[in-house]
Amino acid sequence: MSTTAPHLAPMDQPPAPVPSHGLRTGWIMMASGWSANQFSALLGAYRSELGFSESAVTGLFALYVIGLIPGLLVGGPLADRIGRRPVALTALALNLVSTGLLMLGAGATAWMPPGRFLTGVSAGALLAAGSAWIKELSSPPYVAEGGPTSKASRRAGLFVSAGFASGGLAAALIAEWAPHPLITAYLPHVLLAAGAGLAARRSPETIPAGLGSPAGVGSPAGLSRPAGLSRPAGPSRPAVPRHPSVPAGASPTDGGARPGKHFRRAVLPLAPWIFAAPATGFVTLPALVHGGLVYTGVATAVVPGAGLLIQPAARLLAARHRLATAVAALTAITAGLALAVPAVKADQQLLALAAAAILGAGYGLALTHGLTEVTAIAPPRRLARITAYFWTAAYVGMFTPYAVALLSGAGALSPPVILSGMAALAALTCGLLIALNFRTGER
Numbered sequence: 001m002s003t004t005a006p007h008l009a010p011m012d013q014p015p016a017p018v019p020s021h022g023l024r025t026g027w028i029m030m031a032s033g034w035s036a037n038q039f040s041a042l043l044g045a046y047r048s049e050l051g052f053s054e055s056a057v058t059g060l061f062a063l064y065v066i067g068l069i070p071g072l073l074v075g076g077p078l079a080d081r082i083g084r085r086p087v088a089l090t091a092l093a094l095n096l097v098s099t100g101l102l103m104l105g106a107g108a109t110a111w112m113p114p115g116r117f118l119t120g121v122s123a124g125a126l127l128a129a130g131s132a133w134i135k136e137l138s139s140p141p142y143v144a145e146g147g148p149t150s151k152a153s154r155r156a157g158l159f160v161s162a163g164f165a166s167g168g169l170a171a172a173l174i175a176e177w178a179p180h181p182l183i184t185a186y187l188p189h190v191l192l193a194a195g196a197g198l199a200a201r202r203s204p205e206t207i208p209a210g211l212g213s214p215a216g217v218g219s220p221a222g223l224s225r226p227a228g229l230s231r232p233a234g235p236s237r238p239a240v241p242r243h244p245s246v247p248a249g250a251s252p253t254d255g256g257a258r259p260g261k262h263f264r265r266a267v268l269p270l271a272p273w274i275f276a277a278p279a280t281g282f283v284t285l286p287a288l289v290h291g292g293l294v295y296t297g298v299a300t301a302v303v304p305g306a307g308l309l310i311q312p313a314a315r316l317l318a319a320r321h322r323l324a325t326a327v328a329a330l331t332a333i334t335a336g337l338a339l340a341v342p343a344v345k346a347d348q349q350l351l352a353l354a355a356a357a358i359l360g361a362g363y364g365l366a367l368t369h370g371l372t373e374v375t376a377i378a379p380p381r382r383l384a385r386i387t388a389y390f391w392t393a394a395y396v397g398m399f400t401p402y403a404v405a406l407l408s409g410a411g412a413l414s415p416p417v418i419l420s421g422m423a424a425l426a427a428l429t430c431g432l433l434i435a436l437n438f439r440t441g442e443r
Helices: 020-040 043-050 054-082 084-104 111-135 149-177 187-200 255-268 271-288 291-307 310-322 324-346 350-376 378-409 415-439
Strands: none
Touching: 020 054, 020 084, 020 111, 020 149, 020 187, 020 271, 020 291, 043 187, 043 271, 043 291, 054 084, 054 111, 054 271, 054 378, 084 111, 084 187, 084 255, 111 149, 111 324, 149 187, 149 291, 149 350, 255 350, 255 415, 271 291, 271 324, 271 350, 271 378, 271 415, 291 310, 291 350, 310 324, 310 350, 324 350, 324 415, 350 378, 378 415
16 A cells, blocks of 8 residues: 555655745745744833833733743644644644733733743644745746746745734734724734734645655755755766855755754754844833824834845855855844944934844844754755744744843833943854854854
């Protein structure tokens, strides 16, 4: 009896390429990013409309991250085991429910904590399963051979960033001028998530349940493989070059031991800054310069918008050297934090917005480097799991606004001193990243 899933073609006859699968499914990632940032833009409205204190709204912001981490750590391995599609679509449904709970919170604040926690859980599972699903749908056999492999790695991140940028701005503008702002501001996400779910339902599963291996692993060159693995050339299994960022000699059956070392050297030091930088830009800085609701909404759009606009430069940097994107990211983050210091001291909103834009550029560079490295080194059987580890490390940075609020609120340190310390720490991280990777002789 054949063990091949009935909806998949045999290994020597891959399915006809359908490039729209990856694009169509990408909208679920935009819904995930939108759900995260729509709340961030409404922090001022919750203070004014419901009388929430600064620590209360910051705590609700942190509660999202507390839910997101188990969502990532459970969703990633589950997607490797039972498939990307069921995990991603279930997470999207939960994401929609979480927005409903936040809408109920306008009348009964007891719904707010579970709504924020469920937003985190669903967004985490979406990031883990959806990133792997979109990457595989954007690679052969679902697209034609010969396209740029970095495009598949970056696509999920681009959709998430688009959701971050548009979700925050839309929520802020609706909350400023529409009636019942803490309800109507969430309606666009309801429509987006529902539409994204309908679009993604037409996309195929890429990893048959129970087989633990993506559909294209047998033949296409586009899917990630264990570090250093090159399949023997043959009529249906073309040779696959080793990705230049991965050390040679890793065994295809070692479960990713060497990729794990590479992850710790080239990805992990940078990862927390991926969201520490934007969270500082659109949560911490607007509060410190006393920005209103619209200003906060603009900041939530400017930060990820800068991350999107920097992508052509990210591609050029990556072509020059595999660490160039990461070094440029940390340099931009250091510069953005340094510029934020005089902006906060002088209460200059335009200068703070410029600092936020630079932090957003650093975010875009860092996210591109991280996703590209992860998809290059992850064995196919563990792509969603290792992607989940990456997102988990990245989202630790989302606690930054809460840490700044606690330190400054307790009177231990002033905000400019905290921002100066963060700038110094980003610069030290850049030096550490260079030392760890050049010490091993990787180029």
